[in-house]
Amino acid sequence: MQTNLTLKRRRLFLLLLPFSALLLLSSFFIFTNHHPPLSSFPNKPTSHLHIHKRLQTQTANLQCDGALYHDLCVSTLTRILPDLTSTSLPEIISATVKETITDVRSTDFNVTAIRRKLPHLTVYEIRALEDCHTLFLETVSELKSAVTDLSKSPAKKYNDLQSMLSAAMTNQATCLDGFEGTKSQVKISRHFRKALRGISRQVSNSLALLKKINGTTSEGKSAESLPGYGRMSGGYPDWVKRKDRRLLQLATNETVYDLVVAKDGSGNFTTIGEALNAAPNSSTTRFVIYIKSGAYYEYLEVINKKRMIMLVGDGIGKTLIKGNRSVVDGWTTFRSATVIAVGANFIAKGITFENYAGPSKHQAVALRSGSDFSVFYQCSFVAYQDTLYVHTLRQFYRECDVYGTIDFVFGNAAVVFQKSNFYARQPNPNQKNIFTAQGRDDPNQNTGISILECKIAAGSELIPNQTMFKSYLGRPWKLYSRTMIMRSYIGDLIDPVGYLEWDGDFALDTLDYGEYMNRGPGSNTSARVTWPGYRVTMNSTEASQFTVGNFIQGGEWLNDTGIPYYLDLEQSLIVSK
Numbered sequence: 001m002q003t004n005l006t007l008k009r010r011r012l013f014l015l016l017l018p019f020s021a022l023l024l025l026s027s028f029f030i031f032t033n034h035h036p037p038l039s040s041f042p043n044k045p046t047s048h049l050h051i052h053k054r055l056q057t058q059t060a061n062l063q064c065d066g067a068l069y070h071d072l073c074v075s076t077l078t079r080i081l082p083d084l085t086s087t088s089l090p091e092i093i094s095a096t097v098k099e100t101i102t103d104v105r106s107t108d109f110n111v112t113a114i115r116r117k118l119p120h121l122t123v124y125e126i127r128a129l130e131d132c133h134t135l136f137l138e139t140v141s142e143l144k145s146a147v148t149d150l151s152k153s154p155a156k157k158y159n160d161l162q163s164m165l166s167a168a169m170t171n172q173a174t175c176l177d178g179f180e181g182t183k184s185q186v187k188i189s190r191h192f193r194k195a196l197r198g199i200s201r202q203v204s205n206s207l208a209l210l211k212k213i214n215g216t217t218s219e220g221k222s223a224e225s226l227p228g229y230g231r232m233s234g235g236y237p238d239w240v241k242r243k244d245r246r247l248l249q250l251a252t253n254e255t256v257y258d259l260v261v262a263k264d265g266s267g268n269f270t271t272i273g274e275a276l277n278a279a280p281n282s283s284t285t286r287f288v289i290y291i292k293s294g295a296y297y298e299y300l301e302v303i304n305k306k307r308m309i310m311l312v313g314d315g316i317g318k319t320l321i322k323g324n325r326s327v328v329d330g331w332t333t334f335r336s337a338t339v340i341a342v343g344a345n346f347i348a349k350g351i352t353f354e355n356y357a358g359p360s361k362h363q364a365v366a367l368r369s370g371s372d373f374s375v376f377y378q379c380s381f382v383a384y385q386d387t388l389y390v391h392t393l394r395q396f397y398r399e400c401d402v403y404g405t406i407d408f409v410f411g412n413a414a415v416v417f418q419k420s421n422f423y424a425r426q427p428n429p430n431q432k433n434i435f436t437a438q439g440r441d442d443p444n445q446n447t448g449i450s451i452l453e454c455k456i457a458a459g460s461e462l463i464p465n466q467t468m469f470k471s472y473l474g475r476p477w478k479l480y481s482r483t484m485i486m487r488s489y490i491g492d493l494i495d496p497v498g499y500l501e502w503d504g505d506f507a508l509d510t511l512d513y514g515e516y517m518n519r520g521p522g523s524n525t526s527a528r529v530t531w532p533g534y535r536v537t538m539n540s541t542e543a544s545q546f547t548v549g550n551f552i553q554g555g556e557w558l559n560d561t562g563i564p565y566y567l568d569l570e571q572s573l574i575v576s577k
Contacts (some may be wrong), residue, residue, distance in 0.1 A: 109134035128178035166445040167392035207444035313351035326361035337365035381539035407437035423459035436474035448482030476507035494522035
């Protein structure tokens with residue numbers, strides 16, 4: 001039975017063999033007609049892809065050299081730019097910034113949705129979320145401005161680009177600061193903390209990439225040598241328009257105003273808020289509002305679209321704008337300000353800005369400025385903790401008085417004070433006076449507090465009890481805190497060590513504090529702190545980096561405000577004689 005079966009299988013095999021051979025031969029011809037020989041493609045497509053990928057990575061590594069978040073920078077560039085090797089540096093930065101704008105908008109959407117997800121929020125928590133929304137809108141505006149400048153002449157716009165990117169990064173930190181120290185810090189901020197960290201790191205990398213442009217033009221000239229940079233005109237920096245300069249030089253009764261505010265009804269309005277609402281949006285010319293003497297109990301905000309606004313009062317202590325919002329009463333520090341200036345090119349002259357909440361109400365801001373090219377002349381700022389919030393962008397203060405206790409000048413603007421007075425008030429028992437708390441988060445931000453030809457002293461209420469309280473020039477609020485005090489009078493209230501730690505050894509290696517040619521009993525630096533980031537004394541070259549001309553490009557925009565100022569150290573020596 002097995003033998004017969006074997007014979008049958010053999011016959012079947014022989015019968016099918018010709019057909020199998022024919023089928024195999026046909027398959028061979030079909031393959032060779034439709035496919036080239038294997039020898040004709042020795043991994044060529046794979047080789048080209050590999051070479052391109054390697055070039056992309058090499059270029060990204062080269063461009064990202066110096067970025068604090070190098071791996072993120074490389075992965076971002078290789079992901080969003082298909083051909084890095086033929087992409088210019090401004091185009092690379094622009095693409096990164098555009099990616100960041102998308103991230104900010106997405107985060108804003110998520111933060112807005114939190115109010116629906118978490119229905120039992122406190123009033124404070126709702127206000128903190130609203131602050132974040134406001135800050136995200138400002139961030140998008142600043143990043144869009146950066147994209148525009150990158151598409152035109154990025155070298156000439158180098159300082160503007162640095163300022164906009166620095167402000168955009170600060171906004172993310174300010175959003176989180178609103179929840180700092182509250183019970184909701186973890187509960188709410190966990191929903192977007194990671195996203196904000198990612199946005200901040202992307203902006204940090206953009207700042208590092210921008211640094212490679214290094215402020216040079218296509219012709220290789222430095223930005224400082226460009227027409228208008230640091231240039232003087234009629235004794236003023238160029239960045240203030242000539243008409244603005246005349247307005248500041250004129251006496252109050254000689255000035256022509258667009259609107260007048262008077263409590264007694266003798267003007268166009270009885271409140272400042274009404275006048276601001278009536279002011280035009282997006283103005284390209286100066287709009288002047290005169291505020292007659294009196295105390296105005298109002299909370300004011302010069303919003304982004306209210307540009308070129310000037311408020312003129314009858315003088316310090318005569319025209320006062322007063323409020324008493326505070327953190328203790330449920331307001332965020334950001335929103336506690338009596339007056340908020342955001343619209344660009346804001347000017348105030350002869351006004352007292354006050355928050356009278358008192359020393360027990362903790363953070364209570366008199367004025368917050370995030371107005372680029374804002375100017376304050378012969379104004380006073382009166383509060384206790386966190387009096388003057390120099391939040392972001394470029395600001396200039398001349399012949400002003402600032403009164404406070406704890407961290408009473410704080411923020412992360414590029415700000416210069418000249419011929420101004422800083423007076424410590426009497427704090428609560430067991431409190432200390434700290435004049436400054438600067439908040440630079442990143443070494444590539446062009447921000448800091450510069451104090452030149454000023455006075456640092458005890459206020460009249462503190463003088464009788466001065467020995468009961470310790471007073472310090474500053475402390476590092478953020479990791480790269482930067483404060484310079486130059487050619488100023490420092491009173492005997494300042495502790496010999498000069499500065500106070502924020503929290504243990506936080507920021508002591510990375511901060512940037514310096515003093516230059518100061519005078520007065522508190523100016524002796526022999527017992528100052530020995531922190532790595534503190535310069536016991538600076539030389540003139542270092543000090544000149546923090547003058548109006550170099551630090552806030554004052555020669556480009558102050559000239560037409562009519563506010564006197566020192567452009568550099570040499571000029572301050574001449575003018576002060």
